[in-house]
Amino acid sequence: MGQTIAEKIFDRHLVDKPFRDVCVISLDAVFCHEITTPVAINDLAARNKDRVFDASKIKAVIDHVTPAKDSKTAMQGKILRDWARRHSIRDFFDIGRNGVCHALFPEKGFVRPGYTIIMGDSHTCTHGAFGAFAAGVGSTDLEVGILKGVCSFKKPDSIKINIAGTPPSGVYAKDIILALIARIGVNGATNAVMEFSGEVVDHMDMDQRMTLCNMAVEAGATSGICVPDMHTVDYLWPFIEKDFSSKQAALKAYQVYCPDDDAVYRDQMDFHVSDLEPQVTFGFRPDQVKTVSEMAGTKIDQVYIGSCTNGRFQDLAVAAAILKNKKIDDSVRCIVSPATPDIYTRALESGIIRIFMDAGFCVTNPTCGACLGMSNGILADGEVCASTTNRNFNGRMGRGGMVHLMSPATAAASALTGRITSAADC
Amino acid sequence: MKQFNGKVLFLDRSDINTDEIIPAKYLTEITKQALKPYLLEDLFLEGFDPQTDIKGCSVVVSRDNFGCGSSREHAPWAFEVNGIHMVIASGFARIFHQNMFNCGMMAVELEDQVIDTLFQTFAGKETRVEVDLNQFLFTFTSGSLVKKIEFTLSDFALSLVKAGGWVEFADKNY
Numbered sequence: 066m067g068q069t070i071a072e073k074i075f076d077r078h079l080v081d082k083p084f085r086d087v088c089v090i091s092l093d094a095v096f097c098h099e100i101t102t103p104v105a106i107n108d109l110a111a112r113n114k115d116r117v118f119d120a121s122k123i124k125a126v127i128d129h130v131t132p133a134k135d136s137k138t139a140m141q142g143k144i145l146r147d148w149a150r151r152h153s154i155r156d157f158f159d160i161g162r163n164g165v166c167h168a169l170f171p172e173k174g175f176v177r178p179g180y181t182i183i184m185g186d187s188h189t190c191t192h193g194a195f196g197a198f199a200a201g202v203g204s205t206d207l208e209v210g211i212l213k214g215v216c217s218f219k220k221p222d223s224i225k226i227n228i229a230g231t232p233p234s235g236v237y238a239k240d241i242i243l244a245l246i247a248r249i250g251v252n253g254a255t256n257a258v259m260e261f262s263g264e265v266v267d268h269m270d271m272d273q274r275m276t277l278c279n280m281a282v283e284a285g286a287t288s289g290i291c292v293p294d295m296h297t298v299d300y301l302w303p304f305i306e307k308d309f310s311s312k313q314a315a316l317k318a319y320q321v322y323c324p325d326d327d328a329v330y331r332d333q334m335d336f337h338v339s340d341l342e343p344q345v346t347f348g349f350r351p352d353q354v355k356t357v358s359e360m361a362g363t364k365i366d367q368v369y370i371g372s373c374t375n376g377r378f379q380d381l382a383v384a385a386a387i388l389k390n391k392k393i394d395d396s397v398r399c400i401v402s403p404a405t406p407d408i409y410t411r412a413l414e415s416g417i418i419r420i421f422m423d424a425g426f427c428v429t430n431p432t433c434g435a436c437l438g439m440s441n442g443i444l445a446d447g448e449v450c451a452s453t454t455n456r457n458f459n460g461r462m463g464r465g466g467m468v469h470l471m472s473p474a475t476a477a478a479s480a481l482t483g484r485i486t487s488a489a490d491c
Numbered sequence: 492m493k494q495f496n497g498k499v500l501f502l503d504r505s506d507i508n509t510d511e512i513i514p515a516k517y518l519t520e521i522t523k524q525a526l527k528p529y530l531l532e533d534l535f536l537e538g539f540d541p542q543t544d545i546k547g548c549s550v551v552v553s554r555d556n557f558g559c560g561s562s563r564e565h566a567p568w569a570f571e572v573n574g575i576h577m578v579i580a581s582g583f584a585r586i587f588h589q590n591m592f593n594c595g596m597m598a599v600e601l602e603d604q605v606i607d608t609l610f611q612t613f614a615g616k617e618t619r620v621e622v623d624l625n626q627f628l629f630t631f632t633s634g635s636l637v638k639k640i641e642f643t644l645s646d647f648a649l650s651l652v653k654a655g656g657w658v659e660f661a662d663k664n665y
Contacts, residue, residue: 080665081665083647083650083664084645084646084647084650085646086645086647087645087647089661089665100518100519100563101518101562101564103521104521104564108658114662129518130519135519137519137521138519140521141519141521144521185562185564186561186562187560187561187562187586189562201562201586202562202586202589203562203563203564203567203589203590203593204564205564205590205593205594205656205657205658206590206593206657208658209657209658209661209662212658212661212662213662213665215661215665217589217647217661219585251506251556251559252506252555252556252559252582252584255556255582255583255584255585256585285556285584285585287585350506437510437515437561438514438515438516439515439516439518439519456510456560458508458510458511458560459510459511459533459535460510460514460533461510461515464514464533
């Protein structure tokens, strides 16, 4: 019987099946940040088990609140920093070198097709863009991952999503995933892997695939996943060139993780995007989605461009092209957070940062920032934000605030008017 | 093993997310106990006041996709330090569901119509539930009203509840 990508990865990592439907798999990487890891570290210490299974497979970053905003967040950073030193975890990224985990770790070459990855962060599904099985977990699963290098999962079904057609100009990966979530609902993929394929995905670069996979969890999915191809190899080439004689050879090796033609799926669906319009959320759930034209004119107080969903170079470039030689509306305040130092540097050197600043944006350091209302960019009661992030839950960006999720293009266009605005109208 | 019997808190909405259970601004706490005052602080539900309605409850009954959103285990912990060790719902988000059992707590799924019946029969009344883990049976009681409801748990989930959580289980086996 044929296999899905996830099944192939699980087969190669299976350590134990302690019960029917439960797979304990070995982990190729355990990613850590300063919010969910310190609790695991402290618990390991309290149990007299302050060890790590393999320091070279653990990657850690301070990204959610950085620079630290108070004594408590300073202590969270310190616990992670001290732990990384104590266990000689070389890949630890502190302020100055840190960035949003799901943008930074791929950029550093830590993800490969066929890998198994966990992190105490629900948007870990982002890394499935590389053909990896990557899942968010709680601090206890993380703790066991750190200690033993294993994690338990119910053997996941997959849902094959064939994204077909040609997206119209001005429609991005963000619009596609918002429309898809609206179609299947916030629990439409619970306990399943969303396997993205089709001509649209084939043409997407890795940044766009990461945007797509990032929001798989908003439909309840365990992981998003894309088939590894030459885009994947091109992105990874600086990190793998010593391992392979050619890009073709690398592709061939990674193709063992391509799904079989006769693989069995929980569900298969075609999703046509040729007539898709730019999308925006309107409620407190990511599946409450309308077209930008339906929502046009909605008054906003803040624009936020950044996050693990849309803080990458292409996202900033698209927004900057709309903002060039223009000013944001007087009624709105605007924040952009390049997701990593490398993205920030490239945006600086290519003049993108200048465009944002001339338009009237505040440029922050790389951080998760406003997305989850933990540090900067928090909304006051009754305020509204046009945001390129991934969650519009009630209170997400501050108690009493409303978040409208959208693409960087729509966010930039909205910055110019102070109202939700289609980029096509700029 | 944890204690699962007690007074029921009914939360009548689907998709109650982890930001509503414990807002991100409290994730700067590094002890479970510090989360206690903030449980369900951002859940705006008609007739529900977190300040008065949580006290004394041991079990939550709710609707579909409970615990969706963030991976934060602070959500189960916030329940735990308030003495709530079990959530019964018509569906759960995967990470929350796993986190509950990883902590030795229970997240039990029942059919939509069974949950409907529970809401219709007991919501708004002082209700208790007793859990029989040998016969997989809930007994809901409110005054003279009594309803017995069967449930299932996977072998893995049950062994985590009995072991007291995933760290204990994994450390013994791997």
